[in-house]
Each structure stands twice: as C-alpha cells, then as structure tokens.
Amino acid sequence: MRALCYHGKHDIRYDTVPDPEIEHPRDAIVKVSSCAICGSDLHLYDGFMPGMMNGDIIGHEFMGEVVEVGRENRKLKVGDRVVVPFTIVCGECDQCRRGNFSVCERTNRNAEMAAKMFGHSTAGLFGYTHLTGGYAGGQAEYVRVPFADVGPVKVPDGLTDEQVLFLGDILPTGWQAAVHCEIEPTDIVAVWGAGPVGQFCARSALMLGAKQVIVIDNVPERLSMARAGGAITIDFDEESVLERLEDLTAGKGPEKCIDAVGLEAHAGRSIDSMYDRAKQAMMMETDRPHVLREMIYVCRPGGIVSIPGVYGGVVDKIPFGAAMNKGLTFRMGQTHVNRWVDDLLRRIEEGQIDPSFVITHTVPLEHGPEYYDIFRDKHDGCVKVVLKP
Amino acid sequence: MTYRNGTGTALARALGWFSIGLGAAELLAPRSLASMLGMQGRERLLQTYGVREVASGMAILAARDPSPWVWSRVAGDALDLATLAPALDESNPRREAAAIAVGAVTAVMLVDLLCTRELSRERERPPPRDYSDRSGFPQGVDRARGIARQPTTAMGG
Ligand SMILES: NC(=O)c1ccc[n+]([C@@H]2O[C@H](COP(=O)([O-])OP(=O)(O)OC[C@H]3O[C@@H](n4cnc5c(N)ncnc54)[C@H](O)[C@@H]3O)[C@@H](O)[C@H]2O)c1
Numbered sequence: 001m002r003a004l005c006y007h008g009k010h011d012i013r014y015d016t017v018p019d020p021e022i023e024h025p026r027d028a029i030v031k032v033s034s035c036a037i038c039g040s041d042l043h044l045y046d047g048f049m050p051g052m053m054n055g056d057i058i059g060h061e062f063m064g065e066v067v068e069v070g071r072e073n074r075k076l077k078v079g080d081r082v083v084v085p086f087t088i089v090c091g092e093c094d095q096c097r098r099g100n101f102s103v104c105e106r107t108n109r110n111a112e113m114a115a116k117m118f119g120h121s122t123a124g125l126f127g128y129t130h131l132t133g134g135y136a137g138g139q140a141e142y143v144r145v146p147f148a149d150v151g152p153v154k155v156p157d158g159l160t161d162e163q164v165l166f167l168g169d170i171l172p173t174g175w176q177a178a179v180h181c182e183i184e185p186t187d188i189v190a191v192w193g194a195g196p197v198g199q200f201c202a203r204s205a206l207m208l209g210a211k212q213v214i215v216i217d218n219v220p221e222r223l224s225m226a227r228a229g230g231a232i233t234i235d236f237d238e239e240s241v242l243e244r245l246e247d248l249t250a251g252k253g254p255e256k257c258i259d260a261v262g263l264e265a266h267a268g269r270s271i272d273s274m275y276d277r278a279k280q281a282m283m284m285e286t287d288r289p290h291v292l293r294e295m296i297y298v299c300r301p302g303g304i305v306s307i308p309g310v311y312g313g314v315v316d317k318i319p320f321g322a323a324m325n326k327g328l329t330f331r332m333g334q335t336h337v338n339r340w341v342d343d344l345l346r347r348i349e350e351g352q353i354d355p356s357f358v359i360t361h362t363v364p365l366e367h368g369p370e371y372y373d374i375f376r377d378k379h380d381g382c383v384k385v386v387l388k389p
Numbered sequence: 390m391t392y393r394n395g396t397g398t399a400l401a402r403a404l405g406w407f408s409i410g411l412g413a414a415e416l417l418a419p420r421s422l423a424s425m426l427g428m429q430g431r432e433r434l435l436q437t438y439g440v441r442e443v444a445s446g447m448a449i450l451a452a453r454d455p456s457p458w459v460w461s462r463v464a465g466d467a468l469d470l471a472t473l474a475p476a477l478d479e480s481n482p483r484r485e486a487a488a489i490a491v492g493a494v495t496a497v498m499l500v501d502l503l504c505t506r507e508l509s510r511e512r513e514r515p516p517p518r519d520y521s522d523r524s525g526f527p528q529g530v531d532r533a534r535g536i537a538r539q540p541t542t543a544m545g546g
C-alpha cells in the first residue's frame with residue numbers, strides 16, 4: 001500500500017510499504033477514506049519530538065471502512081464505517097475505567113521507554129513517536145487498529161467524512177480543553193492559537209456558555225475564522241496581547257486561559273522568545289513556553305489555565321511564583337477522546353456544530369508531503385488539510 | 390501587515406544572528422581582528438562597527454518588518470568595504486587577509502541584497518482569505534451560545 005512516511009526532520013515521503021495485517025484477535029484493519037494533518041504532526045515534522053524512526057508511517061487523524069476483523073473482536077464487522085480516536089485504549093485498565101483514556105496503562109508497547117522519560121507510561125498513539133508505542137499511523141491506505149473492539153466510533157452514513165473525521169482528535173481536544181475550564185456564564189475565555197485546535201476550543205467555550213471568547217494569533221485568515229465563530233480576536237503582530245486583554249476584561253484578566261499553540265510558540269518581538277530560541281539551539285531547552293508565560297501572567301487570580309497544546313520535554317523560566325500565589329489551576333493532557341465522542345457525535349447529528357468548517361484544503365494523499373509545508377507555513381490560507389488515499 | 394515564515398524572513402533572522410556574532414567579535418576582540426587584517430591602530434573604529442552590527446542584528450530580530458534594517462546592513466557593508474579598501478594597498482603585508490575580508494564582505498552584501506528582494510516578494514503575497522462565513526454553527530452563532538451549558542461544579546455545587 002501507499003503511505004506517508006517519516007524520514008527525518010522536514011522529510012516526509014509518499015512510500016510503498018507492506019500492507020498491515022491482523023496481529024491480535026482484537027484488531028481490525030481499516031481502509032482509510034479520509035485522514036488529516038494535525039499540528040501535532042508538525043511537531044514531529046519540525047523535529048521537536050524524540051523517538052521517531054526512519055520509515056515510520058505517520059498520521060493519527062483518520063477514518064474509513066472496516067475491511068478485516070480479528071476473531072475475538074465482537075464490536076466491529078466488515079463494512080462498518082468508523083472514526084478511529086488517536087489514542088489507543090484497552091477499556092479495561094484502571095485509567096480507562098476512570099475515563100482517563102489517554103493515559104491507558106496497557107496500550108503503549110514501549111511502556112518502559114516512556115516511563116523512563118515521563119515517570120510513567122501513557123497510552124499508545126497512532127503515527128506518533130516510539131515513546132507512545134510506535135504504532136503505524138493513519139496517513140495511509142490501510143491501518144491496523146489494535147484494541148479495535150474499544151476505541152473506534154461507528155458513524156452513521158447520513159454524515160459526511162468531513163463532518164465526523166475530527167471526532168477522532170481535534171473536536172474532542174477543543175471540547176476537553178473548554179470543559180477543563182469549568183466555564184461559568186460570567187467567564188471570559190482567552191484562547192491562544194487560532195489553528196484547528198484553537199478554533200474548536202473557541203467554538204466549544206462558546207457552546208459551554210462563556211460570556212465572551214477571545215482568540216489570539218497573528219494569521220489574519222485564521223483570526224477571521226475565529227471571529228466567524230463569535231470570538232473577539234487579537235493579532236499579536238499588530239497589538240500588545242497583554243494590553244488588549246486588560247482592556248477587554250476591565251483590567252482583571254480573563255478567568256480562563258487556553259493554550260492551543262504548544263511547544264513551537266513564536267513570539268515575534270519579545271525578549272523571552274530570543275532567549276528561548278537561543279537556549280533551544282544550544283539544546284538546553286526543548287520547548288518554547290512563551291504562551292504559558294503569557295497565560296500565567298494575565299490569568300485572573302483563582303482562574304484556570306487549560307493546556308491542550310502539546311509539550312514534549314523541559315521548559316525554562318516559568319513564573320511559577322505567579323502561578324502559585326495567584327492560585328491558578330492547571331488542567332492539561334492528551335485528549336481522552338472516548339470520554340467525549342458519543343456526546344459530540346450527537347451534537348453533530350443535531351446540527352449544533354459542523355466541524356467541517358475548518359477544512360480549507362482537500363488533496364490526494366500523494367500530495368501530503370508538500371501539504372505539510374503549506375499547512376505549517378499557513379500558505380494559501382491553509383487552516384486544515386484533509387488527505388484522500 | 391505581517392511577514393512570516395517565508396525565505397526572506399528566515400534569511401533575515403539568520404542575518405540578524407550573524408550580525409550579532411560578527412559585532413560581538415569586533416567589540417570583544419578588536420586587537421586580534423585588526424592585526425589579522427593589518428589594520429593596527431584602527432581598533433576603535435572596529436569596535437564602533439561592532440556596536441553597529443550588534444544593534445542592527447537586534448533590530449532585525451526584533452522588528453515586525455525587518456526590511457529597513459536589512460537595507461541598513463547593505464549600507465553597513467558598503468561602509469565596511471570603504472574602510473577595508475586602504476588595507477588592500479601594496480604596502481600592507483597582510484594584504485591577502487584583507488583581500489579575503491573584502492571578498493567575504495562582498496559575499497555577505499549579496500546575501501543582504503537577496504534578503505531584501507525576498508522580503509519584498511513576501512510583502513506582495515495575496516491578501517488573506519476571508520473565512521467570515523465559516524462559523525461552524527449550522528443554526529447560527531447566537532443559537533450556539535450556551536447550547537451545551539453545564540451545571541456548574543466550580544463552587545462545589
Ligand atoms: N492535547 C491533545 O490531545 C492535542 C490534540 C491535537 C493537537 N494538539 C496540539 O494542539 C496544538 C495546536 O494544534 P493545531 O493543529 O491547531 O496547530 P497549528 O500549528 O495549526 O496552530 C497553532 C497556532 O498557534 C499560533 N501561534 C503561534 N505562536 C503563538 C503565540 N505566541 N500566541 C498565539 N498564537 C500563536 C500559530 O500561528 C498557529 O495558528 C499543537 O501543539 C498540537 O500538538 C493537542
């Protein structure tokens with residue numbers, strides 16, 4: 001089959017690789033009808049995540065048709081149309097039973113390696129690093145889905161791929177980030193990042209009843225998309241984020257702050273961004289926490305800082321004294337997709353939200369390599385790329 | 390208007406760091422630099438140039454639009470060439486080193502010019518797409534507000 005494979009930093013190729021096979025009786029093989037490129041894939045592409053190997057099949061946002069089922073899998077049958085969450089979950093361990101699916105204790109094949117780095121292992125993920133199990137990813141014609149009797153979500157034929165594809169990652173990611181904010185009707189929620197995840201954070205915060213949502217980025221068309229969803233926007237190239245947020249909150253700061261940017265934050269003109277770039281270049285810091293610093297500084301005392309943006313290693317100069325003394329609450333994590341999907345699928349069916357609005361480009365899978373650049377560089381108004389194998 | 394992620398911007402950032410590095414060398418080691426080029430006695434001048442380099446490097450890195458600062462580098466390159474020219478004189482025993490320096494400055498000047506050209510190309514990018522019709526809410530933004538409001542738990546209720 002054909003698939004997009006990682007061959008090192010900024011080197012993704014459309015390769016021919018062996019077809020996947022059932023390896024365990026609970027597995028299923030899914031023939032991919034649609035998949036997407038995610039901001040998390042960019043962290044791999046830009047070489048910020050350790051544990052990638054030459055030839056790894058990437059991609060973790062995908063859906064399609066079940067074409068083969070292991071003999072112990074009683075949930076799926078050939079012909080089912082499914083969206084596959086990016087987190088691989090067993091459904092049986094302590095964490096899964098609590099709904100903490102992204103830290104499932106049993107699906108990471110390289111649990112020891114992960115535990116060395118993080119203290120404990122986290123769930124297996126598709127198309128991500130070997131620290132999360134090194135499972136072949138979904139930017140491919142076919143995918144082997146392990147524990148396929150737990151994670152995959154059957155979707156009705158009445159909805160298009162475009163409407164349901166994002167149930168596997170970015171819609172529940174935005175949703176979880178907003179739920180983590182425990183939004184009250186008087187809350188102002190500020191979202192850093194107007195990428196696909198930020199868009200869903202903003203939509204979710206609005207649906208969950210925020211008084212006002214504010215979205216911060218420097219990409220004009222992404223900001224226009226955020227405004228379409230009811231947010232006020234701040235362009236950090238044009239104006240001071242701190243001053244605007246003060247103005248918009250009568251000097252008190254937003255109650256809830258969401259980081260939908262992650263470890264590659266850029267911070268154009270600030271001193272701290274130069275400091276981070278220099279330290280990163282000298283390998284003394286792996287992640288650039290500009291947004292984290294800004295959030296801790298502006299967040300209203302007693303507020304909540306919610307972090308769906310991905311970090312991978314160590315950060316420097318976090319104003320922890322401010323965080324502690326202001327009594328901030330931090331909520332974060334890879335998304336517990338299966339905790340939210342049934343509810344979100346219902347909301348899509350009822351027409352409360354139609355996630356397809358973020359898609360700006362749909363191209364054949366073989367064009368994937370060039371679209372990694374277009375997505376990363378935000379060329380041609382690109383917000384979200386869907387690939388068709 | 391914003392400039393981001395193009396070749397020009399990347400090149401400008403690289404030049405910014407290069408400026409800072411070169412400037413630091415001129416500032417901190419003017420004597421060895423001067424003797425290398427056979428320009429003894431002009432250490433002070435080299436240090437002044439060092440200040441100029443560091444300042445323009447920082448300006449390039451910090452500016453929203455680096456292009457005027459890159460143009461100022463071009464002017465600086467011209468000044469450097471003018472300063473180096475006398476060192477090419479037959480009488481300078483370190484003539485060869487000076488010639489190499491002239492070659493290097495000329496090369497850098499070309500890169501600076503290339504950078505200004507790329508930056509102006511980036512500026513000519515098409516206007517941003519308008520996504521103001523993409524609310525994502527089939528029933529409209531107002532119906533979506535609070536549609537999923539949840540019982541509050543924050544007060545322990
Ligand atoms: N927690 C999860 O399970 C999960 C799931 C999916 C994605 N993610 C993460 O969410 C993050 C965003 O993903 P995406 O697909 O939207 O990526 P993206 O790269 O398209 O979006 C990031 C946006 O942040 C903006 N940005 C950069 N620096 C900024 C700053 N200082 N202030 C404000 N905005 C800034 C960029 O311009 C860009 O529009 C990534 O870190 C990704 O890995 C997490």
Ligand SMILES: [Zn+2]
Pocket residue numbers: 038039040041060061086169170
């Ligand atoms: Zn993703």
Ligand SMILES: [Zn+2]
Pocket residue numbers: 089090091092093094095096097103104105106107
């Ligand atoms: Zn589990």
